[in-house]
Amino acid sequence: MKVLAAMSGGVDSAVAAARAVEAGHEVVGVHLALSRMPGTLRTGSRGCCTIEDSTDAWKACEKLGIPYYVWDFSERFKEEVVDDFIAEYAAGRTPNPCMRCNERIKFAALLEKALALGFDAVCTGHYARVDQDEAGNYELHRANDWAKDQSYVLGVLTHEQLAHSMFPLADVASKAEVRAEAERRGLSVAKKPDSHDICFISDGDTRGWLAEKIEMTPGQVIDETGATVGSHEGANAFTVGQRRGLKLGTPAADGKPRFVLEIRPKENTVVVGPEALLAIQEIRGIKISWAGEPIAEVGRGEDFPCMAQVRAHGDPVPARARVEPDQDGIPALTVTLDEPMRGVAPGQTVVLYQGTRVLGQATIDTARALERIG
Structure with a gap:
C-alpha cells in the first residue's frame, strides 16, 4: 500500500x-x-x-x-x-x-x-x-x-x-x-520526552492564555441555592470541578470546601457548591458520531449497555445509553451511569465502549447530578 x-x-x-x-x-x-x-x-x-x-x-x-x-x-x-x-x-x-x-x-x-x-x-x-x-x-x-x-x-x-x-x-x-x-533502529528521538498539555499553550497556563483571548468581565459567584458568596474577574476562566482560586468571601455553612458546579456565561455567573453535587449520573450528548457501523440497538432506538469515558485517561464507568430525537428532531444521546462520575462538564466528550470496541462519541450538552435527577 x-x-x-x-x-x-x-x-x-x-x-x-x-x-x-x-x-x-x-x-x-x-x-x-x-x-x-x-x-x-x-x-x-x-x-x-x-x-x-x-x-x-x-x-x-x-x-x-x-x-x-x-x-x-x-x-x-x-x-x-x-x-x-x-x-x-x-x-x-x-x-x-x-x-x-x-x-x-x-x-x-x-x-x-x-x-x-x-x-x-x-x-x-x-x-x-x-x-x-x-x-x-x-x-x-x-x-x-x-x-x-x-x-x-x-x-x-x-x-x-x-x-x-x-x-x-x-x-x-x-x-x-x-x-x-x-x-x-537508531532513531534519535528514542529518549525524547512525550509532549503533554494543550499543544498551542506550551507553558501550560490555560487560564492566562484565555485571559488574552476572551474579554473577562467581573461578576458574581453564587452557591447552589442562589445566594451570592463571592465575586470573580471573569467566568470564562473557571472550569467545572475547580476548587482552587475561588476566593470566596462567604464560607460554607458546614465549613467544607466548595467546587465549581456550573458556569453561566450569559449571566456571567459561576455556581459553586458541595463536592456531592459534582457526582453526575446522567449525561446528554449532541453531535453524535459512530466509530464504524453503529450497533443494531442504535438503529432500533433501543437502549444498550456500554462503558462511558469522559477523559482521555479517565476510568470508564458502566452505563446504559439510548439515542432519541430532542425537541428539534436532532438525535441526542442519553447516557445513564451505573456509578456516579465526578466533575463532568458541558463541552467535554463522552466516548462509549463495549469491551475494547469504541462505539462512538458525543459532545456533552448537559450533565445532571444525583441530587438534581428526579
Missing part, C-alpha cells in the same frame, strides 16, 4: 513509520505545520509542533530512507481547533482540542489530501487498533497497553476514516518497548 506517515517529531510516530516501512509499504513522511509562529524549542515535555519537532521528524525520515515533506495546515488548525477552543470557553463549555484536531485536521484535512494524492492510508503513532468484523466492517478498539491507550481521542473517527487509518503501535506492550525499538 501507499502510506502517508504523519510525523509529529516524537518517538511514537517515528516507530510507527518504521514499522510501516518494514511491513513493505511505500511510505512517505509528512510533518504538519500547525502554527505560523512555532517556538524554536519546546519546554521539556510541554507543547509540540515546534521547529525542533519538525527537525526531529526530518531526521527520522532520513534514517528510514523515506521522503519527507512539511504541509502547512496552520490556517485550518487555527480556525478549526484554536478558534473553536476559544469560542467554547467563551460559551462556558470545556472543550477537548485533541478531539477536534483528530476530527478536523489529522483525520479529515490530512486524510482528504492524502487520498486525493493517491495514498491508501494515513499512518500515525496513536495507541489504538483497527479491526474488521465478519462482514468486513471496520471497528476501532483499544490498544493492548491500556495505560497508553488513545482510542478515546480517536472516538470521533468515522467508518470511512477507519478504513484508511493505520495504527502500527496497537500491539505494543508498553511505551518502554517503543523507546527500546527506537533505540535499536
Whole structure:
C-alpha cells in the first residue's frame, strides 16, 4: 500500500513509520505545520509542533530512507481547533482540542489530501487498533497497553476514516518497548520526552492564555441555592470541578470546601457548591458520531449497555445509553451511569465502549447530578 506517515517529531510516530516501512509499504513522511509562529524549542515535555519537532521528524525520515515533506495546515488548525477552543470557553463549555484536531485536521484535512494524492492510508503513532468484523466492517478498539491507550481521542473517527487509518503501535506492550525499538533502529528521538498539555499553550497556563483571548468581565459567584458568596474577574476562566482560586468571601455553612458546579456565561455567573453535587449520573450528548457501523440497538432506538469515558485517561464507568430525537428532531444521546462520575462538564466528550470496541462519541450538552435527577 501507499502510506502517508504523519510525523509529529516524537518517538511514537517515528516507530510507527518504521514499522510501516518494514511491513513493505511505500511510505512517505509528512510533518504538519500547525502554527505560523512555532517556538524554536519546546519546554521539556510541554507543547509540540515546534521547529525542533519538525527537525526531529526530518531526521527520522532520513534514517528510514523515506521522503519527507512539511504541509502547512496552520490556517485550518487555527480556525478549526484554536478558534473553536476559544469560542467554547467563551460559551462556558470545556472543550477537548485533541478531539477536534483528530476530527478536523489529522483525520479529515490530512486524510482528504492524502487520498486525493493517491495514498491508501494515513499512518500515525496513536495507541489504538483497527479491526474488521465478519462482514468486513471496520471497528476501532483499544490498544493492548491500556495505560497508553488513545482510542478515546480517536472516538470521533468515522467508518470511512477507519478504513484508511493505520495504527502500527496497537500491539505494543508498553511505551518502554517503543523507546527500546527506537533505540535499536537508531532513531534519535528514542529518549525524547512525550509532549503533554494543550499543544498551542506550551507553558501550560490555560487560564492566562484565555485571559488574552476572551474579554473577562467581573461578576458574581453564587452557591447552589442562589445566594451570592463571592465575586470573580471573569467566568470564562473557571472550569467545572475547580476548587482552587475561588476566593470566596462567604464560607460554607458546614465549613467544607466548595467546587465549581456550573458556569453561566450569559449571566456571567459561576455556581459553586458541595463536592456531592459534582457526582453526575446522567449525561446528554449532541453531535453524535459512530466509530464504524453503529450497533443494531442504535438503529432500533433501543437502549444498550456500554462503558462511558469522559477523559482521555479517565476510568470508564458502566452505563446504559439510548439515542432519541430532542425537541428539534436532532438525535441526542442519553447516557445513564451505573456509578456516579465526578466533575463532568458541558463541552467535554463522552466516548462509549463495549469491551475494547469504541462505539462512538458525543459532545456533552448537559450533565445532571444525583441530587438534581428526579
